[in-house]
Amino acid sequence: MKLSEHSNVILLKEIAELLNEETDMERMLTGAIRKLLNGSNFETAWIFFIDGEGKHRLMAQANLPSALEEDDCRHLQKGGCWCVKRYHDGDLEKASNIIACQRIENSIAEKTGDHGNITHHATVPLQSGTERFGLLNIAAPDRERFSTDELALLESVAFQIGSAIKRIGLTKQEQELALVTERNRLARDLHDSVNQLLFSVTLTARGGVEMSEEPAIRETFSDIQHLTQEALNEMRALIWQLRPKGLESGLLEGIKGYAEMLGLELETKVNGVIQLPSRIEETLFRIAQEALNNIRKHAGTDRGQLFLSVTQTDVLLVLKDEGRGFVMDEKLYIPSIGMLSMKERAKSEGGTVEWSSAMNKGTEILVRIPY
Structure with a gap:
């Protein structure tokens, strides 16, 4: 009809x-x-x-x-x-x-x-x-x-x-551009204000250690210096997460740059040509950031290995260390907020994150995302 x-x-x-x-x-x-x-x-x-x-x-x-x-x-x-x-x-x-x-x-x-x-x-x-x-x-x-x-x-x-x-x-x-602009603004504000204040406290505490002759006071200033330095490291990592300076040079360089900023030595191996959509690159970068943070905080090692493989259908990222490891028994182990965040990021792109770990045998994280 x-x-x-x-x-x-x-x-x-x-x-x-x-x-x-x-x-x-x-x-x-x-x-x-x-x-x-x-x-x-x-x-x-x-x-x-x-x-x-x-x-x-x-x-x-x-x-x-x-x-x-x-x-x-x-x-x-x-x-x-x-x-x-x-x-x-x-x-x-x-x-x-x-x-x-x-x-x-x-x-x-x-x-x-x-x-x-x-x-x-x-x-x-x-x-x-x-x-x-x-x-x-x-x-x-x-x-x-x-x-x-x-x-x-x-x-x-x-x-x-x-x-x-x-x-x-x-x-x-336009929304993504606005989000990047806001992230850059926040990162700049944190660097210019909180980051500088923490650095000043670190210098002041160091001066207190050198100037004081009382053991108890010197120990107090030393504790302040140590805690402030830790906070400063956390702040720098946060600024990196808001504004990943290395990502504009590619995913691999961004991850390597973040590892270097954390003081980690990262061995890398790539299979395939890395030409991924920007949203996939950022998702992988954020997941790798969290994984590297966990190595620095919990693994008891300053070395890691990164494997990146790109096929016609998906991208596979594997990050492993030979540090302390942890118990993977689901009945005993409660995932951290960071690990849950990694799973949610991968899931948002139709991907998965899996962990393999044991006490004193290191940890391996496997991320697979289709594109």
């Missing part, structure tokens, strides 16, 4: 209002395709984001048949297909009917669920200007082809979604 021009205008207006109001990427995409399905002859839809290497990621889906939804949409999540390949090769420029879909065919062949008589789909690139983000796919039961009017509607919706993706991306960049 051909959709009326009037109903298309109303539908596009409703989708535009949702896209303009929403600030969360996944909610925005899911809401947009649900509105598209409610106001059109399309009955199911899904969106892929595709990176520069052609790797796709399922970002949103609506009203999938059970055969495609089965096992966390594994048929959509894994493997290759013609539309993604055409997109990556630059051959897909407008809404098109797809003659054969390997993902749908595999889901039908395995007979793991009802495919809802969906055998084909149409696809359209999501882009804003020359910047491309991925694909919007739609399908309906017993439909091998969609009409010119339906494909035109699909292109209009894809244009709206592409513009909204660009807007959210720019907003996120």
